Amino acid sequence: MKISAKIRITTGYIINLVVIIAIGIIYLNQIASLTENVAWHWVLFGLIILSIGMLTTVFFMLKHQLKIKKQYELDLIKSKKLLQSIIDNTSNPISVKKLNGEYLLVNNQYQKLFQSKAEDLIGKTNHDFLPKAVADRYRNSDMEVIKEEKEIHIEETMEQQDGEHIYLSVKFPLFDNTNRIYAIGSISTDITERKKTEQSLKAANTFFDLSIDSLVIADKTSFVRVNPSLSNILGYTTSELLAKPFSSFILSEDLTRTFEEIKTLDEGKDIINFKNRWICKDGSTKWLTWNATLDKSTGLIYAVVRDITEELELKQEAEEERNELLESQQKLNMILENISDGVIVANSDKQVLMANYSANELFKIEDDYSISFDFSDHFEVFYPDGKTTFPSQELPAQRALTGEITNDVDVILKNLETKEKRRVLLSGRPIVNSQNIVVAVVVTIKDISVYKKLEEDLERKDMESRTVIGYKRSQTKKGKTKTSKSAE
Structure with a gap:
């Protein structure tokens, strides 16, 4: 059974007091039988009283020191509880380790990091419950504190249930009264969100600047x-x-x-x-x-x-060009509409884009886009003899697509519906861009049916009049017909 210090001190005091008194009585009895000197007796009695007084003084001093020590221990326990209460109620993980890495103190937040209780961590090192690579990393930072003998700031990464967390740890040495390091303290702050914010801010700044x-x-x-x-x-x-x-x-x-x-x-x-x-x-x-x-x-x-300066300038230029084009188109339309010849314009995809009034009249179509590029939807095309079919690839429109210029190709157009025939002269011109690529063609159609008919009528009347006045037909060596005057 463990005996308290108070009982030990009191028991020792009583035993020593009894021993002193006993020794004094024995000594007095022995001296009294040997001498009658009263002064000596008083000296001996005084020494006994002094010894008892000194023993009593020591007893009360020890008792007082014991009381002080007990109060100190109570205050120390109270301080430890207060310290533990403070660190347990902070949001930062806090720990204290011995120089060999054993835990002396951990708070609740630190225990949550490893899902352990304080009693499961105290007296253990990181190598007892963490992977070696992780434990070595923590140990190296602890050794850095011992080496530098001052606090250090270090970022530490820890895998937790909700993912990886980044902590900013402040590690510092604890000194004893001889100014020697006896432990290493650590206070960590979870900066995961701050890091994300910093990364987002950095990305935002990069986006802002770039x-x-x-x-x-x-x-x-x-x-x-x-x-x-x-x-x-x-x-x-x-x-x-x-x-x-x-x-x-x-x-x-x-x-x-x-x-x-x-x-x-x-x-x-x-x-x-x-x-x-x-x-x-x-x-x-x-x-x-x-x-x-x-x-x-x-x-x-x-x-x-x-x-948008350049954009507005380009828009203004485009508007000016559009206005100029519109004005030019209006002038062109006015010119085309006042030309007696038919005119059609087609793109490189053989789609008719524009036709003047004379062309619409010829094709009997008001919608320009419905006009056939090779006339095949509207006419049969013959040579001037009216019998031989004119090949479509030789039409001026087709030849213009290859970049060829043609003038006054004489053909007969026979309307597919009315069977009406027209004698026309076709001409074709290619329109090229700056790269010399044909982008459109212009075809003119000159109706010479009336002129041919007049020519035929004139020739016929001329022949009739020549016969009346004595001219007759004769055959030349080349097979051509000529007239000669007969003798009257």
């Missing part, structure tokens, strides 16, 4: 942040753009409507495709289009900006 479109953060009067794209557009450095109100870069004629547009943000409306003019560093002016929204919690405006 974006082709200009990205802007501003308040109601000045830029807060701009990306390099806007600097490249306007020619100012970033610091120059941030140093002045943005109104100093806007063309004065556009200032009023720009600030009116900004006011609409306070009404909860976003700015969509707002266009205004900005003054570049070289003095030129550029058109920018803005899409912006307001963060009411911060009062900041977030905007995406694009340079």
